[in-house]
Amino acid sequence: MMTYDIYAVGDALRTIRNKLGYTQNNMAERLDVSYIHYSQIEQGRHRMSLELMMKIVSEFGIEPNTLLGIDNSKKEDAVCEIENRIKMFKPKEQEYLTSACLIFIDGYEARKEVV
Numbered sequence: 001m002m003t004y005d006i007y008a009v010g011d012a013l014r015t016i017r018n019k020l021g022y023t024q025n026n027m028a029e030r031l032d033v034s035y036i037h038y039s040q041i042e043q044g045r046h047r048m049s050l051e052l053m054m055k056i057v058s059e060f061g062i063e064p065n066t067l068l069g070i071d072n073s074k075k076e077d078a079v080c081e082i083e084n085r086i087k088m089f090k091p092k093e094q095e096y097l098t099s100a101c102l103i104f105i106d107g108y109e110a111r112k113e114v115v
Contacts, residue, residue, distance in 0.1 A: 008069025010044040016062055017042070031055055 017027050028038035031052065040046035048056075057064055086097050 004047065005069055006047060007044040009048060009067070010042045012067055012069040013042050013048075013056075016056075016060065016067065020060065030059065 017024070020027075022030070024039050024042065025035050028035040031038065032055075033052065037046065041048050041052075053064070053067060056062060056067055082101070086094050089097060
């Protein structure tokens with residue numbers, strides 16, 4: 001289960017703000033929130049509301065995962081690595097490897113349900 005990491009959100013928001021070249025005051029004004037409120041979110045002292053999150057996502061074209069401090073690049077890299085390595089095999093071997101992966105995943109999911 002994924003949880004809301006207040007510090008990761010603050011760090012991500014700070015990174016986004018710095019990339020945009022904004023001060024905390026600029027961001028607060030642009031988002032129509034008080035400077036103190038914005039600063040507390042960035043420092044990890046206050047949670048960001050869903051409404052504010054959606055405003056940031058739409059206003060700046062930011063992916064929600066980026067704003068929430070979630071890094072999917074490692075997961076995507078691993079999936080690409082598996083796909084690329086399977087593609088190196090003959091079609092029949094690709095079917096076998098894909099089936100083996102699915103069996104492994106099914107077994108893992110079944111084990112999770114028991115625990």
